[in-house]
Amino acid sequence: GAVVSQHPSRVICKSGTSVKIECRSLDFQATTMFWYRQFPKQSLMLMATSNEGSKATYEQGVEKDKFLINHASLTLSTLTVTSAHPEDSSFYICSAYAGGNTGELFFGEGSRLTVL
């Protein structure tokens, strides 16, 4: 099946710094990618829809200036957590459609962010 890769898988940063997480589709082109965050023992919460060549669409309650999303190519979307705080510590997951009309998503391995 299609492969989506995230990097880094784990990152620890100091409060106030910014962290960038990359999401790559390795063997297909993804015009649309999605970013989720997941807290322990909870479900995935959709943060934003990333469209290649255009601005991301954010879900209600997600600060677009806090979570910067860039989808500059058909194989790469990035999520930058700006001025991170401890409450931003979470598991961030990206996904992408590999084409077709069935709505099948392929997910990255996830990136665990810990803000000290």
Add this chain to the structure above:
Amino acid sequence: LAKTTQPISMDSYEGQEVNITCSHNNIATNDYITWYQQFPSQGPRFIIQGYKTKVTNEVASLFIPADRKSSTLSLPRVSLSDTAVYYCLVGDTASKLTFGTGTRLQVTL
């Protein structure tokens, strides 16, 4: 967006068949039903997808009644390694897929 409802948790013994049912009463004509499995600290992994009737692959079966308002994921002879959270999602490429609570399956000896 079609909302889904699943049991929060299920328990099973190793070797048993497990059936997890998902309700999606407002499923749209173009929507497919897809099930994902998630282990701790990993991204969800595709299990099976269907539109109607029955679909079977090497790991699971998916039963979808004619009205498509529900679906049942069937895992034959589960093992300890099947302990995970299982999510049912409904949609197509035109919709953003949102996750429900999922079903936390615990398999024991």
